Amino acid sequence: MNHFILTAALIAREVLRYTPAGIPVIECQLEHSGEVQEAGSARKVRMNIEAIAIGSVHEKLGQMELGRSARFEGFLTHKNLRSQRLVFHITHIEL
Numbered sequence: 001m002n003h004f005i006l007t008a009a010l011i012a013r014e015v016l017r018y019t020p021a022g023i024p025v026i027e028c029q030l031e032h033s034g035e036v037q038e039a040g041s042a043r044k045v046r047m048n049i050e051a052i053a054i055g056s057v058h059e060k061l062g063q064m065e066l067g068r069s070a071r072f073e074g075f076l077t078h079k080n081l082r083s084q085r086l087v088f089h090i091t092h093i094e095l
Helices: 057-063
Strands: 003-012 026-040 041-054 071-078 088-095
Touching: 003 041, 003 057, 026 057, 026 071, 057 088
Parallel strands: 041 088
Antiparallel strands: 003 026, 003 071, 026 041, 071 088
16 A cells, blocks of 8 residues: 655645646645654654645645645655656645
8 A cells, every 4th residue: 555644844836737638736845854753762853755736636735835734645656657756646635
């Protein structure tokens, strides 16, 4: 199963564009920082991740203020067929 959930802040957002099929797309950057338990010890984590919202979920992302945190759900996949870079595809946003 490929289901990714992340609480993060929206730190950058590109301009809305459309695919050749007319589907709305917004690319963005999310930033997460927090603490997790690993092997019985607390570990601080901080990361930025490239993300994309395709279809109707773009509306919530487009309305979010930069710096605002939300709970993002979706899946991870390669940016394209020739890239090994992962991108978080957002399928749901909970403000």
